[in-house]
Each structure stands twice: as structure tokens, then as C-alpha cells.
Amino acid sequence: MDSPSVKDRIFQAVRNGSTEELRQLFSDKETILANLSEKDDDERTPLLVAIKEKQFEIIDFLVKTIKDNINIEGNVRSQNIRKMSLFSWSKVDVDMFSIGPPEKDKEFTQTFVCPSSDTEIIRDIANQISVLKLMEYLIDLDYDDVSWFEFVTNSFITSSMPRPEKIIALELMGAAFVIKELLSEVVWEEHTICVRGLQCWEKAFELRNSITNGRLPIPKILHPLSDVARKAIGDVIEVTVPLQLKEMQEHLTYRDSPSMAFAQALLVILRTFGQRDIEHSKPNYFHLKTLLEYGKHIPDDGSIRLINVCLLILEHLNNYNGNDSPKCLQIFVEGFLLYSDVIVRLEKNPVNSTERREELTFTNLLAAIKFGSIIVTKLMFHPPPISIQIQDNCYSVVQRTYALIITVFKLHRPDRGEIERLNQVLSGYFRIEKRRKGFTSFLHMAVERFLETSIDDELMIAVEVIQLFIDNGADPRIIDCDGKTPLHLLAECCSPDCKDVFYCVFQAVLEGGGHLDQVTADGVTVLKIL
Template sequence: MEESIAKKRKLNRTKPESWNDVKFTDSNTNGSKEIFEAVRMGSVDILEKLLATNGLDMTSKLALSYNKEGETPLLVAIKCKDLNVVKFLVEDLKVNIGQIGRFFWKTVDYSEVLPLFASIISDQLSIIKFLFAEETKYESAISLDSITSSSIPRPQKIDQLELIGAGFILLKNVPWISQEDDGNDPEERRGWTCWKEAMTLRLCPADGEPQIPKIPFQLSDRGRKAFGNLVEPMTVEQVEQSLNSPSLIGEAFLVGMRFLSRAGLFPNLFIPDRFYSHFLREYYTCSKVGYVFKQATYLLEMLEPCKWEDDFLGSTSSILHHYNNDFNNLYSALNTITSVIKKMGSSLGSKFCSGMLECIPMPTDFDDCMFIFRFCCNHIRRVIAQFCHDDQLTIIARRFITDTMEEITIFLTEISGCILILMSYLTAEEIQQLQQSITEFIHLCDQTGTCRSKFFHHFCYLMASYYCENVGAIIQYFIDSGLLDPNAQNDKGDTVIHRLISRLQFHYYTFGIEAFSFTALVQMLDNGGQIDKVNNDGQTVRGILADWKSELYSQGYVDHPDGIDSVINRPALLPLTSCCAQLIRKRRIPFENLELPSSLKLFLRRGY
């Protein structure tokens, strides 16, 4: 049984009230207190003044001191999440990154840890990368030497060697083109050396000490799909063989997740951040898109429970810092998964459906698609709860949050569109589940101020594709549910129908007349779409189609889209249903208390 979990303790976040509270001393007095106060305040300016007052030699010695808690200035800077202070201590004051000290984080208290280890367990992505880069500047293994020569208890040595070793392996440079792993990568070799020393401590202890065998990490169902039957090395011999193994990186993930989970520190952003980097390599080199999709959904599963908002100190600068740094990988991951979805449907015609089903065998991966929907909706709820009602947010912060909402909107549109295209393969229950998810997302868009028309403008791009046999049923669902207004306009004044026309033209020129259909357009016009509604450029749908027809004649096209004349010559009068709705509203005929379908009541309220 592994029993090296550190003692429980709450994190102390107290800081001086202002920079004026820091009292400077000259070189004849002990300035370690001032060093620690400046570090806690995150003030590089004060550290520079201390350096100017005391000189490099004295200030460097002070930067290696310990406070009464047993902490070092570098470990305090890591706890305070301040990369600039960490850099100043290491680069300007030449602090030894192998110096061991005490580290409190959340519910754990480690009496003796290395800065590298502290940065990983405290989830400081930028600091982790900086410290690992500093370590690799030296031929000797600073962290390994510090741990092996210290008086740290054996179980804690094993913990730190294994986690730091996994860090070296996962932080190696990831090439876009897959290369043979010959075991000569310096970062991988450093990590492997840490693992070998840890396994020796586990299974080959000094006389009289018991062995400490591993307890493997139990992956979730999605984790098993992503990693397959991979297991981490359990013996010294298996560690020795792993250096030249293509599964070394996967084993490093398992090692990291095992420790962080056992310590109560998983989920941890370091793991999904590294997983995303290596996932990109698979995405660009692997032809098995279904496999990449499994990795993508597991990445989001790891990100889902990360309680990033708990660490915000309340200031706008803190919010933007976390969003722009720690969560850059989240939005990059979403965009990449969108690309995976597109890649799945890259072939057209009859090949599309067969290729799509081969990549996403229904209904198994339908559940994964619904999980992605839930993930995005939950994330949006957290954004709403944390930020959207905060009057102190700056315009920049609000704009940033709005932009991320739009990215998620496009992403979910791609997923829903690809699933709906395969609607004939779904059960009635699955269709209802997807429709409910889309409806929920649209309502969340309303709460954040994201225009729902953007969802449907992008959605109509998909619906204009000729391979979508269910376009009529799909569009009718959205209209009947009150989610889709054919006349909704974007910031350019284009209605959903304007955007649909542009996409239909693209498909005509790209795939030919056989690939063309006015089904979606006619259905929207029949449900209240206005053919003569003008956009900001003064264009109407009727005018665009008439100009297009003339252009086709002038370019010598013999075959014209079937039905174009009937649409161009369509009466300006609204359909009978719309006229009735307008008449009911005009004469104020009561209908709210009648037993009518909700979709019909909504149609009457609009009075097309």
C-alpha cells in the first residue's frame, strides 16, 4: 500500500496590504523577512530595490533562506502563482532550483519538496515549463541529485521522482511528424532515469525495509478507449525496457494521473495540457480518425471537473490571466475536436455516410457527442455564474468571454450538424436527446448575450449540403420549436435565408447541379421567411437569385438549378399561414388560452 500522502492542511493566502508595508533594510541586517514579503506581494520592483540595497551576493543568500514555516522564497512564489517573481529569483538572484523546502497546497502539506514537484501539484503550467527548461540547461540532473542525496523519507522520494520523471517525458518537444523513438531524447532519458531510481527504491530497498509496490491507476471508460490496454511499468526490468518503447509517453500519463489522483489533486491541468499537445501529434499524423475522436473526448473528460474558478482572487486581471494562460489549451482543444468532426465528414455523397459511420459507430459514440454537449453547456454555466453578472468586469474581459462563447457556438454547431445529418441512423430517443441538448444550449446563448441567429446561420451552411437527406425534418424541428427564426439577422443584416443562398451557390459551383436542392430554402420561405427582406448591402434573396441566374446565362451554364424560377417568381405575399397569423394578431383574436401546440402559439405571437 502506498502511504506517502502528505498531511492535510489549509492553504494560507494572507499578503501585506500594500507595498508601503514592506520595510527595507541595509546589507548589515537580516533581510530574509523582506524577501518573503516581496515574494508574497508579487513585487519584482521591491526585489530589485532589495538587490540594489544589499548587493547580489547578500540578496542571493537571502533568497536561499527559510522562513519559520520551512518554506523558501522560490516555493512561496510558486504557491502565489507568480511566474515573474519565479523568473527573477532564478535568473537574477541565481536561486538553486534544486533547493528543497516545505510546501503547502490546498489540503496537503509536504515537508520537503523540490520546486519542480511543487509546480506540478499546484497546477502552475507556465511555471512548470519554465522550471523544466531551466533544469535541461544543465548536463547533471539537479532534481535527481537533490532528491537522492536528501533525508526525505523513502515514500516521498518515490513520489517526487516518479512525478518529476513523468514531467520530463511529457514536456519533451512534440514533433508534428511522427519519428522513431530511439531512446536518445534528453528529456525522456532524464525522466526515465528518475523512474529507474524510484523503482529501485520501491522494490530494492535497504536491508530490513519493506517493498512499496505500485497500485495502478484505474482509468474511466473513455480513458480505456484512449489508452487501450496500456499499463505503466511495474518492475525495474519493465522500466529499463520502456525507454525505447513507443508507449513511453502513454505510461508517463498513467504515472502522473496515478499520483495526482491518489493525492487528491486530480483533475490537474498539467495532465490535460500535456495530453492535448500529444493529442495534436496524433491528430496530424494518424489516419484513424475514430481513434483520435476517442482521445479528444477523454481530453474533455479530464478538463470537465477542473474547478478553475475557485482559484480566482476576484480581480479582472486575475480572470484574464487564467483564461489567457491556463485555459488556452481548453479552447484549442475545442477547435481541434471541431476539426476532427469535419475530418470525419470530409468525403461527400454516398461516401460521407458510410465513412462517418465507420468513424463514429452509433450509438456508442453518440453518447460521447452528447457528453461534449454537456461539457460545453456546463462550462458556459460556470462562465455565467462567475462573470456575466459581475459589474466590475472590464470591457476587454467581457469581450473575451463573448468571443469564447462564439467559438463554442461554432463548435457545437459542427457536432450537431454532423449528427443530424445521420438522423436516419438514430433512434427516436437519441433524436429527442440531441434536440433537447441544442435547445438548452440556445437558451444559454440567450443568457450570455450571444445571438442565437449565429448558431443557425452557421447551421444552415451544413443544412445546405446535398448529402443531408433529412434537411426538411431538421429545419422543421427548429422552426416548430421556436428556436429558428428564418428572418433573424446578423450584424451585417443578413437573414438566415441570405446565408443559406450563399452556401447553396457554393455547392452548385463545387459539386454540380446534381448536388443542388432548394428544399431548405423553400421550407424556410413556407414558414415565414421573407424573400424581399433587405440586408445592409441592399440585397434581397429574390434579387440575389435573379442576379445569379443572369450570371449563369452569361457564363454559358446550360443547366440551371431546378426550381430557381419558381423561387424568383414567388409572390411577395406571405404564405396563407403567415397571413392568418398576422390577421389574428391585428384583430386581437384571443388564442393564448386555447389548447394549441406551443409551436403554433409562438407562430401566432410573431404574426408573420
């Protein structure tokens, strides 16, 4: 029997999710791009197969391999942006070219010629995958060089994706250029990258307004913003005509702040993803990442704006499941931690502070607690293998969620109705938590913080919260990543000097279902520790 060819082995490795096998197959730099361009019996490239089968590690590996091996010419087109291919998308006259699939009874004077074989790798995928998904997989705002943005934009332009999709591609790439400058630690002369983003938007307007050979214009329809989005961005309105865009570009001198362009980028992204159909309504990493980075750059005096940016991120949490990109879950974690940071900051404001009074309401704190419990649930049920990062994220979110619950009791002393609402959130969470082990539970965290507390008032609140957890179904037998139950943690700190309240907590956990003879992975029982 003949051994499988390199091509067959590549596609088998993609389907099996084996990055190590692909790394070996791509060891020859001379053949990497040819291997990436191989097609299976269904005319699909390795990257397209990985996307279709949601092999996220493989997608990341293949995209990084493309980035590391595409042909970037050595000559510099400007001080800041390297030329990527034999032509630049910004020079294209859209009225002279066929944009998208052939249009019936319409003749065009020119057709696109692919500038290099490298461009075909992304171009051919762009014909079969939505732009929204491609932005999620191809664009990394943190680490990508702007030359990669140029390459991707050229690839989109040369593709045969439909005209409406190509408009969206140009608008989103424009937003990516603009936000890239926001994230850059370098002060770009004349805001070169930001201007490049505006040029993308200008080209999108040309494509929208083209009426050559019977084309119909495609007007930009603004998306109504929610109250949360409006509080996050302010009263900025998205530009709808090229003249407004030209005026914005004229203001982008070396001394002027590009903040207006940053707000426009966010509006473009909110509109584009807000108008998507149900099929594409799942959380999208590019979408969430842009919101997160925008939030991180809001100054300390913009607490209300930042809270609402975090809410824009977290409102997508319920639509996330294990079939979505795990990078989205990381954004939810970071968004929640950012949210809780703002709450901690507001808590330190004077009691009569307007921001503190308006934002630290019981309803807002309960919403944050609910977000935290949902994120922990998603992390606990993350598909294996469970990485150290997942465990660390889980611990951080449990820690912050517990702190929010403590804040509720410190600031509000909730009434009976509010306690019922909190009970509903906690009991729902604890029913799910019982099905997993090996993570720090809410009860573990409550016991840890109780043992670290020395101030009497805070000690009594900690005791109250521990009892609240037990009453709502927290399982004292659940083990953490070290195989310990909450009783093990208490037993390790037991001494003749312990206060009476310590023994009250120990008794409460024991009566809640804890076992003195439950063993750790090392065979240590609570009784043995005592």
C-alpha cells in the same frame, strides 16, 4: 509612521495579485533571488503564499522569475543537458541518504546538503505542497528547457517530502523528460532527454525497493484503466520491475522509436493521478497538458485513439470551477476543438466507413455537444477581467458546437426520443446563457451561419436548428460583444432580394421574444437598420 519594508511590500503585492508591483520590486537582478526567498511571519515564501491563496497570475509570474534568474553553470555535462547545481540527483545512492522526514530508530550514513541557495526556493515549497500541484505550477512542457527539469528534480530530491511523495515526484519528472522529447523539434542524439526520463524512473524504483535500516519496500500498484483510457493508449502495460525498464532503455538506440517510452509516460501519469485522493481530484494542468500533447501527436489514421484521448481530458470538465487554474480551461477548449476536428474528418469518410459508422453515432455527437455547452458556460462565467482570448475561445467553441448540432441533423435525422435528449441538453444550457451577455450566443451563431448558407438542403437544416433553439429557450434579446441581438444581424442583411425563408426566420426570432426597438451600444435599433 514608518513606510513598509520591501519584504512587506512583496507579500502585500502577492496577496493583492499585483504583478506590476512585483515587477518593480524585483527590478534589481542582484536581489531577486533573495527577495524570492523571503519569508513572512508564518515562514512562507512569496511563491508559497501565492499557491495557498490561488493567485494564479502571481504564481506564473514568480515561477517565470525563478526560471529567469536561477544560477545555471556554463559548463556542459552532456551535449544536450546542462548541469544545474553542485550535484546531480542521478548520482544519489538512496540507501545512504535519509529520504523524507526522520524515521524513528533508523540511522543513515549521510544527509542531503542543499547544493545551492537557488535550490532552496523550490525545495522548501516541496515540503508543504503536494507534488501533483507542484508539477502543475512548475513544469511547462512547451517552453521549459530541460535544464529547468534538472533543477526541479534536484530540488525535489533535496526536500524533506515523505518517501512516497518523492517516488511520485521522480516518476512524474521522468514522464516530463520523456514527453519533452516528444514535443521537441530536434532529433536528440541517442534520445538523451528520453533516457533521462528513464533514469528518473530507475531512481524511483530504487527508492521503492530500498530496505536499508528497516525500510519497507513500497510496491508499485497499477491502476486499472477505464475503457476510454485503454482505447486511447492500446494494450501497453506499465513496467513494474527494474529489469523491464532496463530492457526499454537498451532499445532506445538512435534508430529506435521512443514510442514505447511515450506510452509508459502516459501510463505513469494516468496511474499517479488516478490514485490521488479526493482532495487532489481537481483538474490538474500538467495532467491535462500531457494528455493533450499525446493526442496531438497521434497520426491521422488514429481517429478512434484521438477521440478517446480527448474524452480522457473532457471527463474532468465537470470538476472544474473558477478556483482552479485557468490554464486547465484552455486545455479543455483545445481538447474540445481537437475532438470536433476528428468528427469533421470522420464526416468526410465514405458513408460505409467503419470508423464513421462506429464513432459518429447520435450518442457520441450528443456527448460532444454537451461538452461544448459546458465549456461555453465555464468561459462565460470566468472571473473578470474577461480577456480577448476568453472571448475568442468562447466564439470558437460556440461555432464548433453549432456545427456538431448541424451534423446531427445532416447524418441522423434524429427520432423523437433523440430530439428529447437533445432538447434536455439545450434547454439546460439556455437557462444559464440568459444570465450573461457580451458573448456570441448559440442563436447568434445559428443566424450567422444561416445568412452564410446558400445550399437549399443546408438552409432548411439551419432554419430547423434556429427554431429548435428558440423552442428550448434561446433568448433573442441577448447581445453579443458588439451589443447586437440576432435580429440586428438579420436586419443588416435584409434586402428586396431575400428569399422567403429569410422572412420566416426573421418572424420566428421576433415571435421568440426579439424586440425591434432594442438598441446597440451606439443607439441603433433594428427598425433603424431596416
